[in-house]
Amino acid sequence: MAAPLGPSAGGGHRSGRARVAGPDLGRYLGWGLAVAVPLVFLAVFFAWPVVVMVGRGFVTDGRLDLSAFADVFSRPRTWRIVGLTLAQASLGTVLSVLLGVPGAYLLYRCRFRGRGVLRAFVTVPFVLPTVVVGVAFRSLLAPGGLLSFLHLDGTFAAIVAALVFFNYGLVVRTVGGLWERLDPRAEQAARALGASPWRALGTVTLPALAPAIAGAASLTFLFCATAFGTVLVLGGLRFGTVETEIWIQTTQFLDLRAAAVLSVVQLVVVVAALWVAGRARSRNERALSLAAPVSSAHAPSILRRHIDSAGHRPRARVSTGARATGSKGPDDLRGLDRAATAVTAVTVTLLALPLVGLVVRSLRTPDGWGLANYAALSHPAGALPVSVWDATVTSLRVALDATTIALVVGGLVALVVSRRPRAVAARRAVAGLDAVFMLPLGVSAVTVGFGFLLVMDRPFGLAVDLRTSPLLVPVAQAVVAVPLVVRTVLPVLRAIDPRQRQVAATLGASPGRVLRTMDGPVALRAIGLAAGLAFAASLGEFGATSFLARPDRPTLPVLVYRLIGRPGPDTYGMALAASVVLALVTALVVALFERLPRAAGTVV
Amino acid sequence: MRKRALLGALAVPVLAACSAIGAAPAPATTTAGGEITLVTHDSFALSDGILADFTKQTGYTVKVVQPGDAGTLVNQLVLTKDAPLGDVTFGVDNTFASRALDAGVLVPPSPALSAAAVKDGQQYRVPSDTTGALTPIDVGDVCVNVDHAWFTAHGVTEPKTLDDLTQPAYKNLFVTESPATSSPGFAFLLATISAKGDGWQAYWKALKDNGVKVDDGWENAWNVDYTAGGGNGQYPIVLSYSSSPVDTVPKGGTSPTTGALLDTCFRQVEYAGVLAGAKNPAGAAAFINFLLSDEVQNDIPGSMYMYPVSSSASVPDEWAKWAPLATSPRSVPAADIAAHRSEWLQQWSDVVLG
Numbered sequence: 001m002a003a004p005l006g007p008s009a010g011g012g013h014r015s016g017r018a019r020v021a022g023p024d025l026g027r028y029l030g031w032g033l034a035v036a037v038p039l040v041f042l043a044v045f046f047a048w049p050v051v052v053m054v055g056r057g058f059v060t061d062g063r064l065d066l067s068a069f070a071d072v073f074s075r076p077r078t079w080r081i082v083g084l085t086l087a088q089a090s091l092g093t094v095l096s097v098l099l100g101v102p103g104a105y106l107l108y109r110c111r112f113r114g115r116g117v118l119r120a121f122v123t124v125p126f127v128l129p130t131v132v133v134g135v136a137f138r139s140l141l142a143p144g145g146l147l148s149f150l151h152l153d154g155t156f157a158a159i160v161a162a163l164v165f166f167n168y169g170l171v172v173r174t175v176g177g178l179w180e181r182l183d184p185r186a187e188q189a190a191r192a193l194g195a196s197p198w199r200a201l202g203t204v205t206l207p208a209l210a211p212a213i214a215g216a217a218s219l220t221f222l223f224c225a226t227a228f229g230t231v232l233v234l235g236g237l238r239f240g241t242v243e244t245e246i247w248i249q250t251t252q253f254l255d256l257r258a259a260a261v262l263s264v265v266q267l268v269v270v271v272a273a274l275w276v277a278g279r280a281r282s283r284n285e286r287a288l289s290l291a292a293p294v295s296s297a298h299a300p301s302i303l304r305r306h307i308d309s310a311g312h313r314p315r316a317r318v319s320t321g322a323r324a325t326g327s328k329g330p331d332d333l334r335g336l337d338r339a340a341t342a343v344t345a346v347t348v349t350l351l352a353l354p355l356v357g358l359v360v361r362s363l364r365t366p367d368g369w370g371l372a373n374y375a376a377l378s379h380p381a382g383a384l385p386v387s388v389w390d391a392t393v394t395s396l397r398v399a400l401d402a403t404t405i406a407l408v409v410g411g412l413v414a415l416v417v418s419r420r421p422r423a424v425a426a427r428r429a430v431a432g433l434d435a436v437f438m439l440p441l442g443v444s445a446v447t448v449g450f451g452f453l454l455v456m457d458r459p460f461g462l463a464v465d466l467r468t469s470p471l472l473v474p475v476a477q478a479v480v481a482v483p484l485v486v487r488t489v490l491p492v493l494r495a496i497d498p499r500q501r502q503v504a505a506t507l508g509a510s511p512g513r514v515l516r517t518m519d520g521p522v523a524l525r526a527i528g529l530a531a532g533l534a535f536a537a538s539l540g541e542f543g544a545t546s547f548l549a550r551p552d553r554p555t556l557p558v559l560v561y562r563l564i565g566r567p568g569p570d571t572y573g574m575a576l577a578a579s580v581v582l583a584l585v586t587a588l589v590v591a592l593f594e595r596l597p598r599a600a601g602t603v604v
Numbered sequence: 605m606r607k608r609a610l611l612g613a614l615a616v617p618v619l620a621a622c623s624a625i626g627a628a629p630a631p632a633t634t635t636a637g638g639e640i641t642l643v644t645h646d647s648f649a650l651s652d653g654i655l656a657d658f659t660k661q662t663g664y665t666v667k668v669v670q671p672g673d674a675g676t677l678v679n680q681l682v683l684t685k686d687a688p689l690g691d692v693t694f695g696v697d698n699t700f701a702s703r704a705l706d707a708g709v710l711v712p713p714s715p716a717l718s719a720a721a722v723k724d725g726q727q728y729r730v731p732s733d734t735t736g737a738l739t740p741i742d743v744g745d746v747c748v749n750v751d752h753a754w755f756t757a758h759g760v761t762e763p764k765t766l767d768d769l770t771q772p773a774y775k776n777l778f779v780t781e782s783p784a785t786s787s788p789g790f791a792f793l794l795a796t797i798s799a800k801g802d803g804w805q806a807y808w809k810a811l812k813d814n815g816v817k818v819d820d821g822w823e824n825a826w827n828v829d830y831t832a833g834g835g836n837g838q839y840p841i842v843l844s845y846s847s848s849p850v851d852t853v854p855k856g857g858t859s860p861t862t863g864a865l866l867d868t869c870f871r872q873v874e875y876a877g878v879l880a881g882a883k884n885p886a887g888a889a890a891f892i893n894f895l896l897s898d899e900v901q902n903d904i905p906g907s908m909y910m911y912p913v914s915s916s917a918s919v920p921d922e923w924a925k926w927a928p929l930a931t932s933p934r935s936v937p938a939a940d941i942a943a944h945r946s947e948w949l950q951q952w953s954d955v956v957l958g
Contacts, residue, residue, distance in 0.1 A: 135824060142828050232785060232820040236782055254683075385649075468641065546672060567847070573834075
């Protein structure tokens with residue numbers, strides 16, 4: 001990266017010729033580091049293993065052999081699974097976004113009792129082990145289940161429903177993160193000029209949110225396109241996707257040629273999706289006027305009377321005067337609020353059904369109803385080496401490490417990408433950097449996991465076999481969490497008007513000070529959200545972890561997976577109880593992370 | 605300097621981290637002779653304290669690595685042949701044995717095994733394994749199970765044989781597992797290939813026409829679809845293990861409510877072996893001897909739901925009573941499995957998933 005990426009025009013304004021070289025050099029170095037650290041991280045822990053693994057499939061007897069492409073593409077099955085992958089991921093994404101945006105409005109733009117609990121709740125599905133959710137879904141849908149009358153068992157619709165179940169919270173959080181900070185005055189101005197709330201939403205608010213929505217959609221698409229457990233448990237091989245096919249070819253057939261071709265196909269699909277999302281983002285991404293979260297929230301109109309009497313609203317009014325549009329304000333939002341509340345209520349109820357089913361069955365024991373499954377969690381289960389509590393502690397520690405790594409790497413990426421360099425080449429490079437860090441979500445965990453095995457034995461001449469070392473687990477999870485951090489922090493950073501930074505620089509603020517006073521405070525709040533999401537992703541990560549986790553320190557999802565696969569009258573109940581623990585721990589931690597910046601008094 | 609704002613934001617989690625990275629045990633620097641690494645599948649488990657006893661007896665500590673199911677295990681061993689993941693492996697079964705042997709990832713134990721149970725396992729050796737690289741440790745049968753309670757309640761005669769399963773009386777009553785994603789599922793496919801020879805595809809066509817349900821894995825079939833699996837299942841016939849009935853003895857009851865159809869079983873054998881290129885081959889051999897000791901062999905039924913090969917080991921009373929091994933289980937030579945695995949699975953997909 002040759003060009004300085006900062007809002008650079010003001011670079012040489014400060015007095016004193018001798019000092020010019022210093023800060024400039026420093027800036028080059030600073031930005032260089034900010035680009036190099038994440039790139040090296042990604043290259044070593046993602047690109048290298050993937051390239052080596054895929055390369056294995058294309059090299060026969062030391063020579064490049066691309067005939068596998070012809071073989072794989074001549075199978076009708078290949079085209080079918082590519083089609084299914086696209087259909088599944090697109091439908092899952094569209095539905096998640098359609099349901100998630102109203103959810104983001106209600107949970108991040110309105111204030112009501114229980115909002116914090118609800119925010120944490122919608123994140124829970126995101127971390128649950130797919131095999132547990134799959135079985136919980138099937139228990140509802142299969143003959144004999146509560147929803148068997150829908151006849152969805154084993155259908156394509158069931159898979160899409162499960163994908164929405166997992167990703168709804170992701171959309172709510174990613175979009176909500178920007179929405180809660182969006183200055184309501186633009187919308188209010190539109191309404192003061194006579195626009196209906198719906199029109200203001202369509203012409204002012206949604207376009208402003210487009211970058212976050214596109215970001216959430218691309219994340220969701222990647223998660224849906226690489227869904228594995230969900231697809232298998234709910235649909236078997238009939239609805240195989242590129243991901244399940246890679247898994248089968250690699251772990252069961254050892255057909256690395258086919259797996260390599262499919263990995264390339266997966267990459268093409270993912271890059272195309274990112275390109276589309278990137279275009280949607282860049283068309284709409286622009287400086288926005290941001291406000292403190294508390295100033296823009298209002299009580300949803302259906303709850304308003306109650307909240308009024310509780311005296312919550314005046315605080316919002318005092319803090320910014322944003323409600324200056326007065327009587328025409330909140331009541332006018334009634335239709336909007338009602339629609340958002342209705343959609344979200346239905347969605348949350350549907351989310352809750354499998355979860356309630358899971359909890360109920362975790363309370364069923366061979367002796368009738370009770371807490372025996374939970375009591376059993378405190379000692380090593382069956383012949384498993386550790387208790388569920390030990391695994392919980394391991395998971396938390398690993399997730400903390402992974403979150404830390406992801407915040408550093410993802411924070412740097414977001415910072416670099418948030419800049420808009422003047423030169424076209426540099427601008428393209430920045431966009432490319434953004435896309436590259438999304439790739440880990442779109443590449444099969446099997447490819448990455450097997451790749452680790454091939455390259456992490458004494459990497460770079462180090463005397464460590466990283467393949468069987470616990471060190472690699474948080475790193476592998478961080479690779480997956482980085483894109484989540486970027487997508488949460490970036491829209492907020494980008495929304496800062498670059499002219500503000502330029503003004504600050506002109507007034508004599510050093511680049512560091514600009515960062516500290518302009519980007520820092522805004523980023524902090526977003527980082528709370530990002531940390532929660534990264535933590536959740538790490539807690540729930542199973543794919544790559546399962547290839548790496550040492551059994552003397554398994555993470556909670558790995559333990560759940562081993563429990564559910566064991567015969568025995570008690571182990572299934574214990575697996576469910578352990579999943580409930582995972583859900584509760586996640587909800588608690590996510591809620592905590594959301595409060596952190598506020599508690600530290602850093603909200604702008 | 606310019607990163608201070610961000611770093612400030614990061615300080616909280618960093619401080620809170622009490623870094624697990626820092627707390628992780630240092631990579632093994634012990635000299636050969638001190639530690640062995642066992643690479644096994646994720647169903648491997650032994651009761652608390654047993655691995656510690658091995659350390660007490662031999663001085664070797666055991667590090668366990670579990671990369672996935674049996675297929676994943678074998679494929680990882682093959683891929684990492686030049687830089688093996690450990691010293692010894694357990695869990696390669698007779699359906700994957702040829703792949704491991706052909707790839708040359710295993711070497712015969714040296715020094716030669718001294719455990720008395722070695723001769724008991726002789727009958728289960730892979731015929732093509734002329735050097736004795738794979739040592740049989742335990743065996744088990746994958747069998748069709750039936751819910752006695754359901755058949756009694758509905759006044760239907762229970763099926764007994766593979767052919768019965770295609771009869772109209774059992775339409776829409778049988779749930780099995782996909783051979784492409786489940787190891788019992790693959791074992792059952794082999795049972796049908798062994799029983800029906802060239803007619804196996806016609807047999808599966810008949811099963812399909814009779815409404816067989818195919819799940820991706822055992823946990824799904826047992827917990828969701830089987831009538832005796834604890835859920836609200838609708839299928840009283842399930843593909844499981846010969847040991848499964850033991851888990852269906854009701855509280856306070858004296859006998860299980862389900863049974864295994866011993867005419868439908870495929871015999872699985874699990875092997876241990878020393879990895880080629882092991883850093884500690886002597887320790888690896890010592891561990892295989894330990895796996896054949898009565899202490900481990902007696903623990904295998906309770907921990908891994910398999911039957912010991914050792915004639916001096918005993919199975920729990922309820923196993924002896926309700927979970928006998930099949931007297932004439934089906935089998936397919938390991939070399940045939942290796943040669944035809946993809947082809948059979950492809951044909952199976954065409955017939956059943958179509």
